[in-house]
Amino acid sequence: MPHTSPPKTYRVKSFGCQMNVYDGERMAESLAARGIAPAAEGEDADLVVLNTCHIREKAAEKVYSDIGRLVKAGDAAGKKPLIAVAGCVAQAEGEEIMARAPAVSMVVGPQAYHRLPEMLDKAVAGERATDTDMPPIAKFDALPARRRTGATAFLTIQEGCDKFCTYCVVPYTRGAEISRPFKDLIAEAQKLIEAGAREITLLGQNVNAWTGEDDKGRAIGMDGLVRALAALPDLQRIRYTTSHPNDVTDGMIAMHGEVDKLMPYLHLPVQSGNDRVLKAMNRSHTVESYLRVLERFREARPDIALSGDFIVGFPGESEAEFADTLKLVDEVRYAQAFSFKYSPRPGTPAATMEGQIAKEVMEDRLARLQDALNRDQLAFNAASVGKSCTVLVERKGKHPGQWLGKSPWLQSVWFEGDVGIGDLVHVELVEAGPNSLAGKVLEHVAG
Ligand code: SAH
Ligand code: SF4
Ligand code: F3S
Numbered sequence: 133m134p135h136t137s138p139p140k141t142y143r144v145k146s147f148g149c150q151m152n153v154y155d156g157e158r159m160a161e162s163l164a165a166r167g168i169a170p171a172a173e174g175e176d177a178d179l180v181v182l183n184t185c186h187i188r189e190k191a192a193e194k195v196y197s198d199i200g201r202l203v204k205a206g207d208a209a210g211k212k213p214l215i216a217v218a219g220c221v222a223q224a225e226g227e228e229i230m231a232r233a234p235a236v237s238m239v240v241g242p243q244a245y246h247r248l249p250e251m252l253d254k255a256v257a258g259e260r261a262t263d264t265d266m267p268p269i270a271k272f273d274a275l276p277a278r279r280r281t282g283a284t285a286f287l288t289i290q291e292g293c294d295k296f297c298t299y300c301v302v303p304y305t306r307g308a309e310i311s312r313p314f315k316d317l318i319a320e321a322q323k324l325i326e327a328g329a330r331e332i333t334l335l336g337q338n339v340n341a342w343t344g345e346d347d348k349g350r351a352i353g354m355d356g357l358v359r360a361l362a363a364l365p366d367l368q369r370i371r372y373t374t375s376h377p378n379d380v381t382d383g384m385i386a387m388h389g390e391v392d393k394l395m396p397y398l399h400l401p402v403q404s405g406n407d408r409v410l411k412a413m414n415r416s417h418t419v420e421s422y423l424r425v426l427e428r429f430r431e432a433r434p435d436i437a438l439s440g441d442f443i444v445g446f447p448g449e450s451e452a453e454f455a456d457t458l459k460l461v462d463e464v465r466y467a468q469a470f471s472f473k474y475s476p477r478p479g480t481p482a483a484t485m486e487g488q489i490a491k492e493v494m495e496d497r498l499a500r501l502q503d504a505l506n507r508d509q510l511a512f513n514a515a516s517v518g519k520s521c522t523v524l525v526e527r528k529g530k531h532p533g534q535w536l537g538k539s540p541w542l543q544s545v546w547f548e549g550d551v552g553i554g555d556l557v558h559v560e561l562v563e564a565g566p567n568s569l570a571g572k573v574l575e576h577v578a579g
Contacts (some may be wrong), residue, residue, distance in 0.1 A: 140178050
């Protein structure tokens with residue numbers, strides 16, 4: 133590839149989970165630290181980072197079609213952009229991408245993206261480079277300090293997964309479970325708060341598997357970290373995601389009854405309401421043990437909003453086994469949930485299991501499950517009408533004077549008022565829809 137001039141502008145496009153978004157922000161910061169500016173909305177960037185996700189189907193296809201589009205736009209403008217493929221597809225299919233897409237000059241995995249600036253120097257010199265090494269922690273030490281954020285910010289505290297659910301690529305794309313050190317997390321949280329964050333969401337593939345040592349050298353779990361963060365002035369709210377049922381501790385349940393800044397919301401994926409299916413998925417929890425855990429959270433924090441993830445059509449799932457998932461949903465009454473058709477992922481044990489389910493059957497099951505989940509979400513929102521709660525202002529709405537923020541239960545709330553981004557206001561919830569509520573400002577709490 134010929135020598136190109138160094139890029140002046142960049143764009144990072146993130147396609148995956150919240151951690152993928154966090155990684156995208158960190159890549160953007162490392163490019164900005166090199167003096168490269170974010171491309172303006174609607175303008176072509178000199179460098180495009182496709183930050184991919186591999187969790188379900190069509191991820192790779194999407195990357196190739198995006199690359200195709202960028203090449204076409206580049207040809208039309210007479211200026212080819214430098215293209216980097218990052219994220220979990222890069223980790224899983226890096227070599228194939230390099231072979232199939234000559235327009236790509238950098239492939240960088242989720243544990244190696246701190247090396248993006250060096251790779252960029254090579255790319256400018258006309259060299260293509262792939263880095264899918266997995267050195268734990270190294271990237272966090274090598275990235276520049278955090279400087280930019282909105283009212284809400286993500287903070288990765290734990291990464292990787294040792295659970296090996298039989299359908300899932302994450303243990304292969306993110307590597308083994310690691311916890312970032314306590315002092316690094318407090319320092320990053322402080323930087324985010326200085327930059328304007330009022331809410332921090334702690335992230336991990338199994339966030340509640342986090343362990344560390346506090347500043348006095350005592351062994352602590354995620355609850356100890358949450359309590360330490362809650363002591364930071366100017367931080368108003370703490371959330372965390374995603375938890376695994378098997379990593380729930382007594383301390384984690386107790387913190388929901390005791391830490392005011394911790395929001396009453398729990399995302400605890402279950403995947404299926406049938407024990408045979410759970411076993412085939414290698415989830416290592418049962419329906420009963422999962423329900424017992426939820427009950428204990430509800431005892432500690434009666435208004436806690438519950439959320440989950442579901443997969444329909446796992447190989448061998450019978451109609452009766454699927455009906456058990458509907459039964460579980462009826463019992464729990466989730467405030468919000470995510471549900472997916474099973475997608476065979478290359479290299480995972482479930483992909484070659486017998487009894488793969490037909491597409492139409494999966495679609496029918498997904499539609500029935502989503503009907504039930506939507507019903508419960510609307511009911512949860514409707515039951516919130518008349519309540520007053522705090523809302524953290526995140527952004528302006530479409531109309532003048534209109535704002536959008538989140539309730540403690542992660543509902544989107546629209547309201548009018550004389551406020552600013554990052555303010556915490558007391559709002560009465562006056563009207564509910566399936567995906568958001570309307571609120572009326574009662575008073576300013578902070579900001
Ligand atoms: N670590 C988290 C979830 C990470 S992936 C946990 O175990 O709870 C996010 C969600 O994607 C999963 O909870 C699951 O519902 C879904 N998912 C993962 N692999 C999938 C696959 N092969 N097909 C369909 N959905 C999948
Ligand atoms: Fe995937 Fe299971 Fe690990 Fe979650 S716990 S990331 S679903 S392997
Ligand atoms: Fe996707 Fe990787 Fe996240 S596969 S869901 S971006 S961990």
